[in-house]
Structure formats: structure tokens, C-alpha cells
Amino acid sequence: MTANGHLTRRGFMGASVALTALLASGASVLAQDGTNLTIAYNIPVQSWDPTTGPAAVNPVLQSIYLAVFDRYIAQAPDLSFGPGLLTDWGFSADQSKITMTVRDGVKWHNGAALTPEDIVWSLERAANPETGNPMQFVWSKIGNFTVESNVITADVLDFEPALFKWMAFLTAFVLPKAYYEELGAEGFEKAPIGTGPYMVDAFEQGAYVRLKAFPDYWGDAPAFETVTIKFVTDAASRVAEVESGNSDVTVNIPYEEYDRLIAKDGLSGVAVPITDIGMIFLNDTGPMLDKNVRLAAHHAIDKQLIIDRLLRGYGVPLSTLEAPGYAAYDESIVVTYDPERSKELLAASGYSTDNPVKFTIQTTRGLKPKDYEMVQAIVGMWRKVGIEAEIEVYEIAKHYELRATDQLAPAAFYNWGNSIGDPSTATGFSMFGPSPHAVWDTEDLVNRIAPLFVERDEAARIQGYKDVSRYIAEEGYVIPLLQYVMPVVFSNTVSVTPYTSGDLLPQAITPAT
């Protein structure tokens, strides 16, 4: 600057250099250096109470919750169950009681010891409708807890065959009784603690969470001392994060980008089928009351072609709502791609390409990979056999509302997650008429599924669901499409263990060997 306050060329250059240096100081690359790991994640943590509110039932947030909190029962990458905070569990012989053994030597992040009272309090709180636990209907099926040493006993108030699988599912997290009661809900949101492998070190709502390894964790120590999870909701930005080296790992990016990135030096990827399936709900209304139309609609879809052309081969075609790896998966149930059969079925009901059956199909656009494009392709396939479907695009919130009030169109695209792989949480609730999530409500199906919700013989229950799946396929009550594949891209400096449940656990990421 000159004495009269005018900017000189030299002054301008100096200021520019200083500004550049200032900006450069803030643009440091974050990626891992052996002790630090950075993940670009697709959904921000909304709440730090993993047992109440909408966030508690968001499947994508479970990965982060699982880094900080522990569930009653743990789940392995292949969906199998194992000891979590409970080391032993089971029904009594007459299934009127349950017993649970609490793990010894577990500490909360504040140093206090985990007690059986924490477990009981968490279960009772979950069962209390006033706390807003969305899965209260499950937790209220047990009560009258008693504690002796580290063994908890409870009465079965209403038999739930999948109770212990639910203990590894949504909202099944243990929270610290004394700490929570001392701080209250708002205080806990600001300073959450769990028993998990990582402690919350810093949290910026909507931006990032920084986790620090918990030195007193009861399980294997996590590989990275610090994990930064950046919430990057835009897929293109997540791609840029990992491509630029700002993040070590990212997830749920377009398959085209996945293929492009893993071909680059320095990046690798894993893409495994997960417990999330794409499907078309059929509503028992209008043309869908005609079995020929339903079956024709199913036989006319070339699922493998959709997977190959739209999803670049990342997907597994399905004929039932039970995917491979689920307890009631039956590979013998197959609904083939057979457009000629579709034409015959439609002809039997008086429809043809000249006189097509008409209905609306609803879909989201961009919620799941290529959802709208898949429906477009399906509508094209239907047109060739004599089905003229009009596409209606809506937001997922509208889908939930229409589904809960049974007002969906005759066909509606949706994805159904089921990370415990139990048939009750797949075929059961999605096809059982009285459930707010079911769309097909006919009595025949209700009568077949209802007894399975209380079936005490596990083998009979699983076989029962297989039979129901076969019946649904024969009647064409729903059109399962495919099992999704979750793409994870990461730097060659790390190694990622994928989970079939779709979880991306920071504690399952290690330095590459």
C-alpha cells in the first residue's frame, strides 16, 4: 500500500501470496497416515440416541452407531450372530422366560462399568411408548426383569420367535442408565457415550464426526487411533473425496464411478450383495386383482438384463423377497423371464399389445441407484407383451404415507432392507396385510403369514415362510427384482471388510498389509 492508501502492484502481489498461503494452510489432505482414517459417508448422523426417533431406524446410520455403541447381540460380516454385550441368551424350555448373561469387564466411555441394570434399563426404556422407540412393539413383548449376578431373567409377555435376532437389529443398542439419567436426552445428544470401540471426540452436526479409539474396549482394539467420518451427501463429491485422496474410503457411489475408480492406481474396491432388495409392490386393486395380469407383469421382466445394462452387473436377480443368505431363502423358487408366457396370460384375460392392460407404476427417482431408469426399462418390457404402464415419480416420504394408508398405485417400486435376514422382517411384514408396510392385503395371505409370527418351532417357522414365498410367487402378489450390491472404494493403503448387512464399520477397516 502507498501512503495515500492506494494499492500498488507490489502490495497486490504480496497480499495475493499471503492469501494463497493462508488458503493452502487450510487445504491439507486428510487421508490416513497409519493412525488416522477418513471416510466420506453418504448420510449425516442426525441424533446420537440410536434407540429413538427416525434416525434409529435408518439402516445407513447403523454403521456409525455401531462404532460408538454396542448391541445386545453382535452380527458378523456374513449375517451370523454372536456374543455382543450379552455372552449367552435363550428361551426357557417352555418359552415362557428368557435368560441373558451380561459380559464381564465392559466399560462405558466415561470409565464406569457396564452393569446388568444398564441392559434392563435399556430394554425397559425401549419398551416404553413414551420414549418414542419405533420398535417398541418388539421390546414390549418381554418384561418383569430380575437380575442375579450377571444373569438377567425376564418373562415372555408375548412370544416373538425372532426376539434375539431383533437384539442385533434396529434400536437394539445399550445405553448407560446412570449417565443418561444424569444428563437427560438433550445432554446425551451433546456428549454421547457407549461401550463401542470408538468414542465421539468431536461432532459437527451435518459436517463430520471425529472418533477416537476407546482404550478400554472389551473387544479387539480398532486399527486406527482416529477416524474422521465426513458427511458428504452428494455422490459426485464423495467420488471426488476419494479420488483426490481427501478421504480413504467412500461408499454408495454410482456403479460407473466405482468401475472407473477401482481401475485407477492407488484405489481398490469391494462390491458385495447386501441385505437390501429392489422390488415392485403390487396393490390389490384394479387390474392387479387379475392373477393373469400380475403373473404376466412378473414374467415379462428380464431382471438379469436390467442388472447387466443399468447396474453394470452389480446385482443379484431375485424371485422372492428372501435373498441368498437369508434364513428362509429357497433357491428352488424361480419366476422365469418368459415374455411369451406373459402374452398368453394376458390373452387369457383379453389383453394384447393392441388392447393393453393399463395401470400406474410409482417410483422414486435417485433414491436408489437407477431406480427410475429401472422402472422405465420395465415399462418398456411390459409394453412388448401388452401392458401399458404410466410412470408416476414421487418422493420417498409420499411413498411411506401412501403405503401406510394403503393408497399406493397398482404397482410401486421400493427397496426393502433386512439386515438380520429373518423372514418375518422380509416376507412377513412386507406382505402381511395388517402391517402398515404391506400393500397386498388379501385374506388368503394374511391367514398364511399370521401363524408364522407366533410359530414356536423354528424349523417349522422357516419352512412356513418358504411355503409362503412359493405361494406368493405362484399368485404373483409381489415382484421381487434384485438384491443390491454396495460399492465401497478405498485407498490401497487400507483394507475393508464388507458386511452383508450393508454396514461399513470403521473398526472393520485396517491398514493394508
Next chain:
Amino acid sequence: MLLKTVLTRLATTLVTLFGVAVVVFTLVRVAPGNPIAMMLPPGATEEDIANLTRLYGFDKSLPEQFAIWLSGVVQGDFGTSITLRQPVMELVLGRLPATLELSIMALVIAVTLGGLVAVIGARKRGTGTEVGLDLTNGAVLSVPDFLWGLIFVLLFGVLWPVLSISGRVDPRLDIDFTSNFYVIEGLLRGRFDVVGSTLSHMLMPAMSLALPLAAMIAQLLKQSLKEVLHLDYTTLARVRGFSETAVILREALRNAALPTLTLVGVQFTFLIGGTVIVERIFAYEGLGNMAIDAVINRDLPLIQGIVILFAALFIVINLLVDLSYTLLNPRLRHG
């Protein structure tokens, strides 16, 4: 005169905000998709649905819900976010500084860049340089802000990774500030690491927001400059020996700036609105990003809080622009 204008505007502001409150409260409730349906568990019974509906207060009639909400609002309580489970006012006020800092930085860039181009264009009027600048302006204007965002991510985030792609600040920094104005408080506290990191994170989203506005400013200001450069007083300045650049900067700019000031004021509110998409692209933790999440999750109390705050912000900015216009324009000041 000025005081009367301010008082009148403040009175109408309250009426406007009440109108906004009524409209937004009604709209978010009649729009498709309700938050209860989004959190229903698979096995929910009618009783479960009724419980959740009652828990979140949606069992009451719309006027009753509005009355309850309004009585809270007048006491400063905008309710609790359904998804974030924290007081709405605390959440939106926590995010406001981020959006304000971003918007102000974008505005500064837009005014600086636009002003510079306008001055150069006016100085080089009638030459190939002016044509080139006009063509560039047109090209810049034809690209929307979010697309600029993606272009910048590709250029400065991936191909030449010198700037941070996402977030507002380096997560490794420990920030124990009392406010969320990271740049201002960082400067006051001498935390230049925080200031540098924040500016580094803000530069690309701010540039994305600023470029279209800069092009508009450049066009309008250049046109205004060209008009006043034909007037007698600028000719007199040249006769007095001023260089053409000095004539523009010292004599013409002040008078030519008034229409641009109006544009900047109006566009600043649009610029804040534009942060919604740009913040999303850059995972910038501002109000816009929060607004999108609130809409997706049908977080009705949060949507209401954000819209009311945006409305209040727009009104205040427009008021300030009107006042500054009055102060700068003698005819209005004495009229």
C-alpha cells in the same frame, strides 16, 4: 423521514412474518408425506401409530397445532426437531453463521470480480477486449451455480487438488469458539489455522455462488459506467488531465454504482437462497444443507424454523438495501 421508514418497515415485517408462518405451517402439513409414516416400524399396529402421532403432537387439529406452535414461537421456542432431537432455534442459529459467512464471501467475490470486469470493460469500451468480456459474461451467466460447483470440484478438488472439497473446516482442528462465525472469531482470537481452513473450504462454494452474480454486476455496472462516461463532468475530469482509469474510478464509478447496488441487494437474497444446492454439493454445514435434510425427513418443526429465519433474513437485507440506497441517493434522502 428515515426513522419513519424504518419503523414502518419493522411493523410490516411482523405482519409479513406472521403470514409466512401461516403459509409454511399449513403447506408443510398438507404436502404429501408425513414424518410418522416415515418412522413406522414393520410391525406397527394402529395403536403404535396413534402413540407416535400423539407423541409428536400431530393428533390435534391444524388450528390447535398452529396455536400451540405460535404460543411457543412468541416465547422464542420454535419446537424440537423430530430428526435431530434438539431445539429448532438452537439448530438454525447454530447454522446461520456458516451460511452468512459463505454468502458474504460470495458477495465480496462477486462485487470484486464483477466490478473489476466492469471497469476494464468500460476502460476498453469499443475494443475487442470489451467484446471478449461480454462473451465471457454471457458464458458465465449461462452456467448455473451448482454446475460451477461441480466444475470447481473437478478442477481444484480432483485434477489439481489444492482446495478442500467438502465440509466447512478441517475436522482435525479443535475449535472451542463461542460463536460459529469461524472466520471472524478466528481472526479475533488469532486462530489463523481455523481462518485458513475455513476460507479454503469456503472458496469453491463461494466462487460457485459468486460467478453468476459477478457476471450480472459486470454487465450492469459496465453499462452504467458507459452512460456516465459521456456526461459533462467526466469530460471535465479528462480536461483536467485525469487518466481514463482515474476518471472511471474517481468520477464515474460513484454515480454509476447506484443501479448496481440495488441489483446486489436484491441478488444477495437470491444468493442466500442459492446456498441450498451449493451447500449440498460441498457438504457445507449451513442452513441450506440442513433445509434439504429437513425436507427429505419431513422434519416439520425444523422446516418451519428455517423458512421463518430465511424470511426474516430476506426482509432485513431488503430493508438494509433500501436504507443504504436512501443514504447514497441524495434525491431520495431529501425527497
